[in-house]
Amino acid sequence: MARSNVPIVANRWLLRRVARPVLALLGVVACGVGGFVYIGGVSLVEAAFWLLDPSSIALYYQTASGPVDRVKTFAIVVRVALVGALLWTGETALTAAFGGQIQEELKRVKNQRERASVEDHVIICGYGMFGQTVAERAREQGREVVVIERDPTQYERVLDDGFLGVEGDAKHEGVLQDAGVDRASSLVAAIDDSNANIQIALLATQLAPHLTVVVRVGDETYESVARHAGADEVIIPEVAGGEQVLERW
Structure with a gap:
């Protein structure tokens, strides 16, 4: 696109x-x-x-x-x-x-300027509970984060939480480019939609072959498809959560 x-x-x-x-x-x-x-x-x-x-x-x-x-x-x-x-x-x-509109505009302009210069960052597609958790963990590790979110309300939350953001659909080439996919070190497809995450992984690996791609899927039936799409790691939240529970016993 x-x-x-x-x-x-x-x-x-x-x-x-x-x-x-x-x-x-x-x-x-x-x-x-x-x-x-x-x-x-x-x-x-x-x-x-x-x-x-x-x-x-x-x-x-x-x-x-x-x-x-x-x-x-x-x-x-x-x-x-x-x-x-x-x-x-x-x-x-x-x-x-x-x-408050001037302040909002200034916040958006600052976001655009900083996003344009960030490098070696993590791109997180989707700011639901899973995406928020990954973003917070990445920040705790001292890594720069750019979040892609198409829902306007959630996008405002991205900025309010102090992350750089791109408002749009991560399945579109222009949106990934705005997030600096060519300069990023990794991408996490964190949307609550396995098919969408696989499409994002496929496009991201075409745009930036060096990228480490993590894909969230709903169940094991999508795992092989995600890996064929270029995913380096496939996460099934329910399975990962269950394994953590067992580790604590």
Whole structure:
């Protein structure tokens, strides 16, 4: 799957929300200037000045003839629209500043920057209970961790827990590349779906043949398939848990 050339930030809440009122404000200004030129028959410079200072309209028509009533009515409409657009823009800025959105954006930008430079790290696909446990153990060992999670709520938890993250489906080439698969030392396919984990292992070993790949599967019937897909180690949580219980007896 080809990676998009569109910057990730282009899809962010903050940019979209700020862009709408700004574009609306610019639209009001453009319509106002254009309207004054068309109705009043004046130059662009004069029309722009009228938009800034509507009182200059009356002064203009003291020495010139024209549809003064129509121009004044249009000026009132433009003025109201301009005030509304300005209020909308201001409300958006306040919401972003005091609603925590700026902090969220900064956190995401920091995550992207640090993720782009990390090397010899562990990629964990899926942040369920199994993935969380592996991530914590890797951090305790002093290893860098990048978590891939497609669920937005779980992805926010990844960042809140202090891990680097990529929001997306690990079965896609672009997502694995964003996680730095070519620079990673190992990958753990930790999703609660054996087929998905096997697909991830197959793609990851194609992109980075040097990678050590650990695959979680639901039962032993998937083990041979996972190894054929490139898994260096296959984990069956239920079996591993049972063996730990026996070791403690």
